[in-house]
Amino acid sequence: MKTRAITGFIFVLVMLASMLSGPYVFIGFYMFLSLLCLIEFFTLIKTTGLRPHRTIGYAAALIIFASIVGRFFIEFESKWLLINIPLFFGIFIRELYKKSKLPFSNIAYTFLGLIYAVVPFIFFVSFSFISGTFNYHLALAFFIMLWCNDTGAYLFGVKFGKTRLFERHSPKKSWEGFIGGILTCLLAGYIISIYFTEYPYYHWLAMALIISCFGTLGDLVESMFKRSIDIKDSGKMLPGHGGVLDRFDGLLLSAPVIFVYLYLITY
Known part of the structure; x- marks a missing residue:
């Protein structure tokens, strides 16, 4: 638990520094993170005996980003x-x-790695520039709501959890925890709306709901992926937390949907 807390604290500091250091550092940092996620993904696929095209995949990821x-x-x-x-x-x-x-399995997993591990980070960076200039408020608010959702889901799940949410892929998740995560995330969204006034409160609440629902789905999808190849953690890069994919699984589905929402209300 101590190792997990220390890693989490350092992780949060690094994340904050990346957002407050300006657009160039911000983009470079999340490009680097997306590449780490892709490396983890390809490494995990290799354990199944398949051989995705890693070098070409990495080059394509950098060029696309x-x-x-x-x-x-x-x-x-x-x-x-x-x-x-x-x-x-x-x-x-x-x-x-x-x-x-299985040549086409190798090909398919190469493309899937780009879609699953890289494209979501592109959407995350892009919605931070949705107004035309870099606004770290959006990136910071996104992670605050995502972390509040995870924390609320965990606390409510431990206290009240009885009804399994999706036992086949994640036995510990419960409907009570899911609802608790939504409520915590909505509260965080409302508080954010008081300090970050780029959007009225109802847009922040809508984003909170999106992040809570799709963040949970992202977690479940990653659990499904890990169970399909019979592993517990995606890696060991973050002591006490597992791999980078484990830490950002909530972003992978929610960031693209948040971008779509912000694009629709902005243009």
Whole structure:
């Protein structure tokens, strides 16, 4: 427990520093985190005997991330995304030279790694620039609500949890914990609306509801993934917490939906 608390404290400080240090550090940090998540994902897939195309996947991840978020600073033409086309087809061609019994599984998991571990971070960074300039309030509020949801779900689940939420994938989660997480997240969203006035309170409450629901689903999806390959933690990078994917599983589904919501109410 002590190790978990120390790791969590340092982790929160690093996260805050990344948001308060300006847009360049912010983007660089989350690009790095997305790459760590992709490395973990490919490493886990290798334990099943499959061989995703890691080098091409890493190169594509960096190019996609840089070409999408780069437009926030310079007139970065979207045509640079076309660089990924030969990389993507290179995955198929490279598989021709590998002696694999499941070539299309290798190809599929390479693409899935990009979609699952990298694209959500691109949406997270993008909604922090949704107004046209970098606003760390959105990133900070997102994580505050996500952490409050996790904390509320845990506390309510321990105290009142009786009805299993999705026992097949996560035996410890309960409906009582899920509802407690939503209530805690909504409270956090309302308090945030008092200090961060970019949006009226009802938009913050809507975002809290989205984060709570899709954050929980993201956790369940990661649990489903880990159970499918019979592992407990995605890695050992964060002592007491597991891997990077374990720490950011709530972001992976909620960040894209938050981006869509903010885009719809902004434009």
